[in-house]
Amino acid sequence: MVLNLAIKERKEIKPEVNSCKTNNFVKSPLNYIGGKYKILDQIIPLFPNEINCFVDLFAGGCNVGINVDAQEIIFNDNLIYLVDLYRTLQNKELLSILKHIHTQINKFDLSKENEAGYKRFRLHYNSTQNPLDLLVLVAYSFNHQIRFNNSHEFNNPFGRNRSSYNQNTERNLISFINAVKSKNVEFQSLSFDAFNFNSLGKSDFIYCDPPYLIATGTYNDGKRGFKGWSKNEEFKLLEMLDSLNSKGIMFALSNVLEHKGKSNDILKSWLNKNKQYATNYIHKNYSNSNYQTIDRNKSSSTEVLITNYTPPQINNKNLQLVFDYKK
């Protein structure tokens, strides 16, 4: 099948250069803030070898679940408009999705320079809420953020001279759609605490990549028409993980113990209470780093994957340490 993917002539942003090995992982077409694409080669080897049902409880850009080998993958995110978009990508024909995107780009004359066109298109999205238009809007928006106001209107500003729907976006989109259509995938749009774990058992696996309590993302400040992330949610999630653990269900939790001079003491004291959980350190400086050289200055962060099992394969870039935090 030959697709005519020519987009109206416009400058491309340079392809992103990843210093990590990405092993042909599928990349989210949304360039999701806080997305784990760049560290997939560190976290996926730490997951169990055989997974029946994989739950990506805070799916975001779906970067993690889409690259996991499992009988069934459930993506959940409380951002309903995002989940509507994924369901549309799953159910609509690939060619008709691409046609719609190109039609909108041409109709609204979207480019990295045309802010007026972007604003007209944003108004159009807010009045029609066609899920596919959200993908196009995010492609041209500032830092590709998904931000709504309290009336659930998309209000992210224009990404002048930086953001566009380009050939990389389209390549990622096509791979993503093909993966979603070929795997056994289900989408849910619940808050994590409303998710029903009752049917899950010991061969299933829950991956959690929540908003980080000590870092800010547009999706966790609670001012965007969606519930934010506070200590309350943090405690609830940790309690929920303990309850999964007591039922013998495996989980992995991505988080940061420290970030830009802040410390997540709730998480640290939970780890101290649960010595059976493993703390796997993730390297951000992917190309050439080891634990000893982790920069502990004010701008650095200590990123971890916490598991309630011993990972089958410790990636040589990770050091698994027994966490011992003394305040």
Ligand SMILES: C[S@@+](CC[C@H](N)C(=O)[O-])C[C@H]1O[C@@H](n2cnc3c(N)ncnc32)[C@H](O)[C@@H]1O
């Ligand atoms: C760090 S992002 C996940 C990124 C994702 N792992 C990836 O690689 O693309 C966190 C996600 O949690 C979602 N979220 C925030 N609060 C939530 C809640 N209470 N229940 C479910 N999802 C929530 C946000 O909408 C956001 O998409």
